[in-house]
Amino acid sequence: MFDATNFQPLLARRYTLEVRQQMAWYWQALVIALALLVGLLISAAILVVAGVPAGELLNEFVILTLFDAQSLRAVLFQAAPLIMVGLAGCVAFRARFWNLGLEGQMIWGAIGATAISLFEIGPPSMRLPLMLLSAVVCGLIWALAPVLLKLHLKVNEIISTLMLNYIALNFLLHLVYGDWKDPRDNFPYSPQYRVFERLPDVFDGLSLAIVLATLVAFLVLWFTNVSRAGLYLRFVDNSPGVARAVGVPVNRVILGTVLLSGALAGLAGFMITAGQEGRLTHSFYVGYGFSGILIAFLARNQPIAATVVALLVATLFVAGRSLQVFYQIPFSMVQLIQAILVICVASSEFFIRHRIRRIQGGQS
């Protein structure tokens, strides 16, 4: 049967592609990190072409942003709400609920917090916790309708959450151009929060927001990885049919998870108003919905990874602003860089799913 003279292997190439069954998480992390690096290099090339001197780029991005104490504070300051929306994306997507209503839920969170400030509810010492609670509850309530509609009437949540954003936005405009407008000037924002209504710095200019965000990230990690709900959620995420058959309370899991997502988005709204702006403005939410989805995607719905990616996106935001100031690079360049990073990480999936292997003893 085996004839050595006319024997030829089916494949002359010495490398073969195999479908990988499993890959350890640290290898996956390495692949994604490499993909991010490739993405950053491509972005750097584009920025150089756009007129930023190559030497300055490194200076701007790495040295000035991360090694300058003030910039680092700015990054952390910027990161807190991004971490929140990233986490909100992570949990919702894990329940297979495409929550595109992060911005609407943020707006309601901010409105809820501002209402406590405006109507002076509670004693000054309790004001900040009350604002936080109000933001969480308002964000959660804004997520309630779409999830109930989905569970009971099978209404597509992509449409319902997206449309509810417009309702929230117009209500916000109604408030800041109307009854809630700061009487002292004519700009579309609410009166400035009092000092005790703003998130204080804990030490050396480090905002309480980032501490809070880190804490919440660990709570979400607990929820997804340590609690029984997390196990249920894995079943709902991976095989909804099996989940139902083996006794996972699927509807309750989805309901709870989506409400958590809304609450986190509400918290993000609170962090921006009480931490950054100090008042309710008409455009504080812009871009956060997209960023939340992007962070959740880049982080593969992993809470800790989302925190890291949010920091990266925040760095990009801060560095982008200074590029804008010093080199007249349009801010849309930052969005371009975000998009490049997403594409790179999405492509790296190929290497996570496949293995390239050299054939041992293959003849050529």
Add this chain to the structure above:
Amino acid sequence: MSNKNAIQLDAVSKSFDGFKALSEASFTARWGEVHALLGENGAGKSSLMNIAAGLYAPETGSLFIDDNLVRLKGPLDASTQGIGMVHQHFKLVKPFSVAENILLGLRNDQALSFRQRLQQTAEEIKTTAARLGFTIDPFARVDQLSVAEQQRVEILKVLLAGARILILDEPTAVLTDAEAENLLTTVQNFAHQEGAAVILVTHKMNDVMRYADEVTVMRTGRTVASLKPQSVTVGELVKLTVGDAPTPPQVPASRAAGEVKLEVSELCSTNPNAPILRGVNLSLHAGEIYGIAGVGGNGQSELAGALMGLPEPVSGSMQLVGEGDLRDLSASRRRELGIACIPADRYSAALAAPLSISDNFAMGEIHSGRYGPFWFLRRRRIEADTAAAVSEFDVQGVRSLQQKAALLSGGNAQKLVIAREFSRQPQLVIVHSPSRGLDVRATLAVHQRLRSARDAGAAVLLISEDLDEVMALADRIGVMSAGRIIGEFAQPADRQAIGQAMVNHV
């Protein structure tokens, strides 16, 4: 029969993620013969044939078609070479018609409009079907066809694409006795009369003995023998396949059954468009296996779904004696009462394929709080329990408890389901086609588990389309037809009489 080789695979090797699925396997089929490829689950039969069909690229080895060395770049290449494969899981576009599905597989080299080509294909379907000895409506939607009819569509698809080497992967797994006989006769004619080569991938000894001209036996990725089935006995063939001869299945010993455990009465489907169940009545006693035999599609899946607590629209009652209707029991209550369910389709109703073995196992006792309160999972206890169950139930191929359940072979996945479901002493066991797709050894292991559950006093309801399985296991047999139990037989039952009841009743 000519002696010319139709297809020859020489010393082919293939690994998946470090696991060597094929090591230097060789296989030769000649024109005009039905060549069976026999082996247990995971022996490498499907991998070898997927290489022949151009779906996998081998790492080493060579492939000859008609004694010419060829290299296949993909399935399309294979189809050009006249190789057609019918997979175990059909690859059909469900909402498309028969003709549309078949047209998809044909090359677009004509100057005709889509509609004309469709019409032309429909004509070809009719002629080819007639030649093979069956009829099929080319414009019927595929999802409205029975499994056997869908399989015919698959066969027509590869034949119309010009296949002269027909590979059938486990073709009779989903068919009834009569349908299987029909199919195998058809392909036998195709080989004997039209001179084509038919490769039958199977683990059913009877099919091999009755229809194959030649059989190649595979074991753990190697081809161990190639011989004429007429020259050996079934026992010898079994021995070649599994390495050592397993004990043949026996008719269970009759024993005194206990009191009634489950009383199903007038169970009907409430969906007026699909009135599949039309009044099922049965009572199941503790300490017995009640087997439901019948041709597939007579309401078995719906009955199993309703009993297993899936959202199945039914009226009537399913009284668990002393506890009320099965429908009113929560998932945790079902577990507490020792109700174990083993569904037919493991990966759509029992195991989450992408999740780990321990995650899947944990669902068995999660509701009882054994694995911690709602806010905390006791992972170490889950892992310890899983490890114990994996070894007790002989689940093989477990490299790590964190490995995805999808990596288990069919038989071992089934053992994992049983390990989970039987982790608590079962009182009521509902099983649907438990040995579907399993090899001899795994089937015996599953059957042994069911018998010992019965001997420990459990009431076992076995729903299976495999009459041999029902005959081997059940103490009483109910025949299901058109959504009803139309007759009951006590063991020792007459196989012929049951077979008659299965097909005669309308």
